[in-house]
Amino acid sequence: MKASHALPKARLPLWATLAAMVALSGCITLLALWCQPNALRTVVDIFRAQPLLIVLNALPIGLLVVTFTCLFRNVFFGAALVNFGVCVLSIANRIKLEVRDEPVFPRDFALLKEVGSAMESYDIQYPMSTIAVVLLATLALVVLGLFIGCRPFPLAPLRGWLGRLLGAAGSMGILVALLLTVYASNDLYNSFRVSNAYYIPSVFNELGFPYCFCHQFTTYPIDRPAGFDKATAASWETGDQPGQGEDVHLIMVMNEAFSDLTDDPAFTYTEENDPLPNLHALQSDPHAVSGHVVVPGFAGGTANTEFDVLTGMQTNALSASTTSSFRVVNRDLDSVLRVFASDGYHTSFFHPGDDWFYNRENVYDWLGAEETVFVDEMENLTYKGRWVTDDYMAGFIEEKFEEAVAQGELLCNYTTTIQNHMSYTADKYGEGYVYPPVETDAQLTDDVRTMLEVYIEGARDADAMLGRLVDYFSQTDEPVVLAFWGDHLPYLGDNQLAYTQLGSEVGLPEEERVNTLCSYETPYVIWANDAAAEVLDWGSAVESLDLPETNRLSASFLGAALLELTGRGEESPWFAFLNQLRRELPVVQKKTYMTMDGTLTPLITSDQLSMIDQWRQWSYYKLRYKEVE
Template sequence: MKIRDRFSKIQLPWWGSLVAAVLLAGCITLLALWCQPNALRTVLAHFKAQPLLIVLNAMPIGLLALAFTCLLRNVFFSAALVNLAVCVLSIANRIKLEVRDEPVFPRDFALLKEVGSAMGTYDIHFPWGVIAVVVAASVVLAVLGFFCKGQPFPIARLRGWLGRVLGCAASFAVLTGLILTVYASNDLYNSFSVSNAYYIPSVFNELGFPYCFCHQFTTYPIDKPEGFDKAEAESWETGDETGLGKDVHLIMVMDEAFSDLTDDDAFAYTAENDPLPNLHALQNDPHAISGHVVVPGFAGGTANTEFDVLTGMQTNALSAATTSAFRVVNRNLDSVLRVFGSDGYHTSFFHPGDDWFYNRENVYRWMGAEETVFVDQMEDLDYKGRWVTDDYMAGFIEDKFEEAVENGELLCNYTTTIQNHMSYTADKYGADYEYPDVPLTVSVSPEVETMLKVYVEGARDADAMLGRLVDYFSATDEPVVLAFWGDHLPYLGDNQLGYAALSSEVSLPEEERSDPLCSYETPYVIWANDAAAEVLDWDTAADALDLPENHELSASFLGAALVELTGRTGESPWFDFLNQLRRELPVVQKKTYLTIDDTYTKLISSEQEQLIAQWRKWSYYKLRYKDIG
């Protein structure tokens, strides 16, 4: 006689099993939420104010419990299994938040190898008390399963394995359908009130881990390119060397919303009141290259431009759906920082914002930055309104440059500024701040006039930062190349309000513009001080880039051009390929292209199409498969 047969057992009718599954799902949901680092009472307070969150968090757990109840014919065995799986995932989320300030995403299941290797690199404090409670709860549920079982399903044909499998499959089908519809809804997700919508860990804590985890199944997608072959892509990763480049410091500054909007005919600036004198001076400097960089987004998406410039991939090509490039990064990547790091450079990233924003702290580590410095690590901050000034960041770069020189290091740095971030309202720099007038040749509303005054004040400060850095590096004997550009055009009101008032082509549909990509173009300048110009043989190196006459480039080619300009052709097959593609199509923006003869087109040759296809496949390989130690 079996041990379990010695004890009386309770048989639950099918409806009893269903009720038990619902109740147990609620308990498992509470336990999973309790496993999180934030207080359970805080989560429940959010749920009380937004009751739909209770259903959204419990529903997937309930469907999982129902699926295994059908399969095992025992609601308590099912609950034990689901409790263990869900709570282990919740504990993993807690640990990941504590060591990397990033939640667990569904895509992490594809990275188990990386997770295993990463375990040894972090000082992980396992919540043994929480783990013990979860294990104990699962054991109790399993024991209850020995004493309680479900009655056969009332329909005779469904009492065997066919019924079990169909019931399980139906539950999973409903769950899948909900994940692809209800849980995939960004409108629903964004409708819930949270303390900080941009801080993903906080959102997970406040909306509930089960709901947020299910929502992430359909966010930040990467589409597999047609015809992708992993072995083929791997074969392209050959022929790299190190140490071929010229020894020059590389300082890259991406300035928030920096543009040459004020060069438009709608403005009446003169040489005496020009808000961009330093940019204009460098456009005529014999040791400078200037033009426009075509960035991935309009009036936003700062991190996407960082991704494009540093990796040479394109945010807009990752998926047919809108995505955030930094959110798809979860492994070490090739980047401009890695190329210079392989040559012994000290690589760094500076940003006077929070390290969690866009997950920058983790992403820059994956892109090879040895040092990252965010606002909480900066001292004696200088603010203009609520943002750290561009002038402060210029001084910070200078201090870090001197530190590198004192240590005998060459510096490769990427800095993203923040001062000219929107919104451009009158109180941006304080209620009593007086903005210089903006001379215009057109009549605009007071609302637009205010936006322009506030924005131009920030652009003026950005240009002053450029001038300060040029003056500083001009005075050093160290060879320095400075690259300076804007991350995107400014946001000037809904429906391009400010641009329409200026009669700018930016406010027109693409097909009605003389420049179809004008809403994505920001100015860039690459300048070398005298020492760097001599080391690089500037005229020869600049001419060898074979830039189009208007010097326009996709953001994805800007970093590659810097790699080549500093003599590093041959160090990276990836960046060599990008420079080859750049010579064919200097600008690729979705299905619009700029050819080397400065012609915009949507039709390219079959050979160029093959290069674009290789670019997409290679990018996918790097994001999903390439191992970098």
């Protein structure tokens, strides 16, 4: 800086400094947007139609320019630092989008070590011309700062470091306040028109990286549990003992919106027209165990159920505010898939949807799936309406199972279906599709009757998928355990309209329900073919699970129970702990607990409360700190 004082300098008056701040902030914003993979012209067209986006993208950059201008007392030095920092982030966002199809989030700053390791794993094509432009622009601003300064602030008491610090703190304070209010607003964020609101990379490209990055500061939070101690949590991560389990294939199928809604007394189905004959047959099969799994959400949140089952953590416990579990995953995690992989299994995930939805492409890599197959890699697809059929997915599982057997591999697979996804409108399966009538003595409006007809048609197909898989695996000599359950109850109209007309408890306010879990219960069945039943000594294996009288389980305990059922209950200290907790409280749903005799209560013992606290702290440690080898 001493050398710069020796150079002849022009001094900008206050008004010119302010004008330069505005102009430079706009230029930095444009340059940051230009660094993105989509064409700047496309972004400008979107901003022209939604001009508020111009302000939302430029404002945080402008406030940063003010901050560093105050500190350096030079608008060009301040702009140079902001330009370099913002554009480096923007280029990093571009690279991450191209490599992982995922934007840069603020939480990535906590993963710099992992980022360094990941960079060695990818063939990254750096945008050298873009990097050169950013460096040249930064250098040009530095040079301008050497020759053009700012006049002293008009108020003499604010010309020293006090004034610099007050100015910087004031602008940063405004920025933080905006991040916690305006930029945190989901209503504002969701009000902008985008081509695909569920595809986060596209949203970042269309709404602008600076705005979206700022919005993400307050989304998908993970609350630090009270009293958390990293060293204590790390001490629980000892005692892995792979290789204890029995050699049986595990096929897990989570079926979209699968429920036993038609078992409600309002329906009058008979054995002849039962929509769920296969589920009901398995409920009395000596090689099957069935009950209800308590999932994290109602009428949505498919990925949250996947997260709960596979990791043993609970979406609802991650934060006091609503969050999306797959959006908080950004590192390798322990999972059911990893336990089977440690025993030499081929682990896989199949889903007839897009790989970017819920960021599944990346998350299942972090969960340890060796193979992931999404709709774009599936051949000869069969659709019913707009969704790939459950019957196709049954065939796909069979095909992949045969591949694994032919290669001498044991298979651990998780499949999430999609056919019975909402909306349940008359045209879901095409114009003119004839649905079997709903068998009920409830008084239904026409729109509710239509919703139920469409939904139950999908439930029939889901049950047929279950039956097909059971028939298929019954005919193989390979030992196979099949687990089949629903991800959540179906959405059947605003304010639980169809449930209300059916007289279901789901349609009542929660405080009026006898079963406070009714909105979150979906059926599950775990079945073993003859070969697996023999290998596992099925009767003894099921009995040793110590399931509660009602056979109800939180989704977070289902994966742990499957590990124990196949002889892997003690391979992982984490899942061993979950099975211990399951024997105390088979269901934990926010502040509602179910004891082994089926009693629902908000009150638990101090020892049980201590186990819950350990569960939360251990989960936080895994999400934030644990290095998975």
